[in-house]
Amino acid sequence: MLWETIRLAVQAIFRNMLRSFLTVLGIVIGVGAVIAMVTVGQGSQTQVTADVESLGSNTLIIRPGVGGMGGGGGLSADRSFVRADAEALREELSSIEIAAPYSMTNITAVYGNENHFTQLAGAETTLMDAMNWSIAEGRIFTDAEEKAGRAVCVIGETIIEELFFNINPIGEKLRLRSLSCEVVGILAAKGVTSYGDDQDDIVAIPLKTFQRRVAGNNDVSLIYVTVRDGVSTDRAIRDIEILMRERRRISAGEEDDFSVMDMKQIASVLSGITAVLTGLLSSVAAVSLLVGGIGIMNIMLVSVTERTREIGIRLAVGAQTGQVMLQFLVEAIVLSLLGGLLGIVLGLGLGALASNLMSIPFVPDPRVILIAFAFSAGVGVIFGYFPARRAAQMDPIEALRHQ
Amino acid sequence: MAGTAPLIELRGITKVYGAGEAEVRALRGVDLTITAGEFVAIMGPSGSGKSTVMNVLGCLDTPTSGTFLFEGVDVGKLDHDQRALLRRNYLGFVFQGYNLLPRTTALENVELPLIYKGLPRGERQRMALEALDKVGLSHRADHDPSQLSGGQQQRVAIARALAGGPDVILADEPTGNLDTERSREIMDLLSGLNKTENITIVMVTHEEDMAEYARRLVSFVDGHIEQDTKTPGKG
Ligand SMILES: Nc1ncnc2c1ncn2[C@@H]1O[C@H](COP(=O)(O)OP(=O)(O)OP(=O)(O)O)[C@@H](O)[C@H]1O
Numbered sequence: 001m002l003w004e005t006i007r008l009a010v011q012a013i014f015r016n017m018l019r020s021f022l023t024v025l026g027i028v029i030g031v032g033a034v035i036a037m038v039t040v041g042q043g044s045q046t047q048v049t050a051d052v053e054s055l056g057s058n059t060l061i062i063r064p065g066v067g068g069m070g071g072g073g074g075l076s077a078d079r080s081f082v083r084a085d086a087e088a089l090r091e092e093l094s095s096i097e098i099a100a101p102y103s104m105t106n107i108t109a110v111y112g113n114e115n116h117f118t119q120l121a122g123a124e125t126t127l128m129d130a131m132n133w134s135i136a137e138g139r140i141f142t143d144a145e146e147k148a149g150r151a152v153c154v155i156g157e158t159i160i161e162e163l164f165f166n167i168n169p170i171g172e173k174l175r176l177r178s179l180s181c182e183v184v185g186i187l188a189a190k191g192v193t194s195y196g197d198d199q200d201d202i203v204a205i206p207l208k209t210f211q212r213r214v215a216g217n218n219d220v221s222l223i224y225v226t227v228r229d230g231v232s233t234d235r236a237i238r239d240i241e242i243l244m245r246e247r248r249r250i251s252a253g254e255e256d257d258f259s260v261m262d263m264k265q266i267a268s269v270l271s272g273i274t275a276v277l278t279g280l281l282s283s284v285a286a287v288s289l290l291v292g293g294i295g296i297m298n299i300m301l302v303s304v305t306e307r308t309r310e311i312g313i314r315l316a317v318g319a320q321t322g323q324v325m326l327q328f329l330v331e332a333i334v335l336s337l338l339g340g341l342l343g344i345v346l347g348l349g350l351g352a353l354a355s356n357l358m359s360i361p362f363v364p365d366p367r368v369i370l371i372a373f374a375f376s377a378g379v380g381v382i383f384g385y386f387p388a389r390r391a392a393q394m395d396p397i398e399a400l401r402h403q
Numbered sequence: 404m405a406g407t408a409p410l411i412e413l414r415g416i417t418k419v420y421g422a423g424e425a426e427v428r429a430l431r432g433v434d435l436t437i438t439a440g441e442f443v444a445i446m447g448p449s450g451s452g453k454s455t456v457m458n459v460l461g462c463l464d465t466p467t468s469g470t471f472l473f474e475g476v477d478v479g480k481l482d483h484d485q486r487a488l489l490r491r492n493y494l495g496f497v498f499q500g501y502n503l504l505p506r507t508t509a510l511e512n513v514e515l516p517l518i519y520k521g522l523p524r525g526e527r528q529r530m531a532l533e534a535l536d537k538v539g540l541s542h543r544a545d546h547d548p549s550q551l552s553g554g555q556q557q558r559v560a561i562a563r564a565l566a567g568g569p570d571v572i573l574a575d576e577p578t579g580n581l582d583t584e585r586s587r588e589i590m591d592l593l594s595g596l597n598k599t600e601n602i603t604i605v606m607v608t609h610e611e612d613m614a615e616y617a618r619r620l621v622s623f624v625d626g627h628i629e630q631d632t633k634t635p636g637k638g
């Protein structure tokens with residue numbers, strides 16, 4: 001009997017193609033939009049968190065110049081650091097685990113006929129830990145190679161894609177201006193950050209090599225510092241400031257000519273921004289859910305006239321109230337399920353596509369899927385069912401006369 | 404039960420629409436007894452209450468007061484669903500406006516009462532086809548109402564009324580929208596059903612020609628029965 005009712009409901013759905021289509025469309029749009037937007041929102045939040053974790057949340061960056069995120073770091077006017085600064089931090093401060101000096105510049109890397117504009121980093125092996133880098137293939141240059149200023153380098157995935165294609169780069173010579181260096185290792189891919197930096201578009205050479213063969217001076221652009229476990233970041237920052245002021249001979253009362261940035265702070269600011277974004281996306285999603293719901297409601301209510309006559313006919317030939325209601329309920333449920341499932345497929349599809357384009361992880365949330373589905377289906381069922389119920393309780397002639 | 408009580412008995416039936424200034428007294432005390440196998444025509448001026456009394460007879464509408472006994476059962480004491488059962492098992496309707504489901508084939512329209520009887524699909528289709536055959540439309544079984552002429556639609560409606568094997572067919576101006584030729588076909592069909600299947604027929608009509616098919620003529624004026632006469636019948 002139920003099977004028969006479902007069969008008849010499906011028949012009725014196909015018989016009223018346009019109405020069914022519009023109802024399903026309302027549900028599809030509502031459910032699809034919510035799922036897509038929330039998926040994208042949560043994906044970017046996950047990405048930001050992952051970025052921060054990949055940096056190490058106990059990482060500090062010391063830059064020349066005065067404070068703030070964009071505070072003129074690296075400008076020639078600012079006094080650079082030297083390798084000895086990093087060594088001093090390492091040796092004199094117990095609150096610090098690693099202090100990795102780091103220099104960088106933009107450069108054109110050439111291999112054969114191919115060239116690619118990329119970032120060149122001069123680093124000690126210490127940077128591997130400070131930046132959570134790891135080697136995918138080959139090796140990192142040794143401390144000895146670093147100290148001796150050998151012409152060796154490790155490269156990121158993007159460099160392989162841009163210059164080497166199918167050739168195994170290890171052992172090949174990469175030309176950086178006048179420097180020709182041998183590729184000894186490939187960095188494990190880190191992907192693109194949530195703010196669009198390609199972390200794999202990089203060539204790293206020993207710091208000594210960088211200073212001697214590329215920059216032509218002993219400057220260090222930045223020092224990456226990791227705070228020892230169990231030590232508060234604030235204390236580490238205070239220690240660094242005192243030591244650096246002393247080393248740079250800044251007298252009391254004078255401002256710092258360098259700044260210490262806490263990645264955790266930057267991370268929390270970024271997370272805050274993406275959280276706001278997710279909230280915004282969610283409210284847009286909620287509105288589309290509502291609009292979808294109103295659409296469904298409209299169609300259901302508009303079709304009441306025709307349906308009331310239909311119910312009148314059914315009652316006249318002997319249908320009981322319960323039979324009519326069961327039929328309409330099943331019809332509404334089948335439509336809502338259909339629309340809901342299509343909406344989930346569409347939403348996840350769009351979410352996956354957008355995540356892919358934005359290079360963020362695809363993070364579907366089952367709770368949101370459930371809520372969106374339940375809301376739209378609920379609207380469909382309620383507005384399909386209750387007008388039908390009212391009509392099914394009328395005297396048949398009343399339903400038949402309905403205009 | 405059918406042997407002792409008349410098929411239909413109306414006693415002092417009134418129907419009032421609206422209230423106060425807008426009050427319309429559509430039926431003002433109708434007494435009418437119909438026995439099984441009769442063919443009754445109801446005539447009268449427009450607004451005299453013919454349709455209203457038909458709707459009461461068909462349990463489509465509830466009277467304001469009075470008693471309606473169907474095969475001795477007091478219909479006024481039945482609830483909504485029990486009246487549905489009565490319609491399902493004993494009554495068939497033919498409306499002036501056909502009242503077929505749109506976008507639904509002739510066969511499925513005729514099947515409709517059988518669905519609610521809980522018959523299996525195969526049986527339903529067999530019976531519906533049989534009913535369509537009786538009205539000469541089995542070759543149009545797969546057509547929508549929109550693909551059928553008025554006369555054909557009315558014959559589908561008759562097949563639908565017939566399919567459930569009713570004791571009574573109630574027809575409110577079944578030929579109201581049809582030309583004379585088509586009207587005669589419908590009347591021949593109804594009087595044939597009356598004779599061969601002994602189905603009681605109560606029919607409202609405006610046309611003398613059509614009323615002649617009946618063997619009893621009930622005239623309504625202003626909400627009550629003015630005249631009730633036996634007629635020779637036809638065919
Ligand atoms: N739903 C309604 N609400 C209010 N008044 C109604 C309603 N239905 C019928 N009436 C009134 O009741 C009276 C009887 O109507 P009814 O439809 O029974 O007439 P009728 O004899 O069938 O007329 P016709 O030959 O035009 O079909 C009329 O005065 C009509 O206006």
Ligand SMILES: [Mg+2]
Pocket residue numbers: 453454455575
């Ligand atoms: Mg009428």
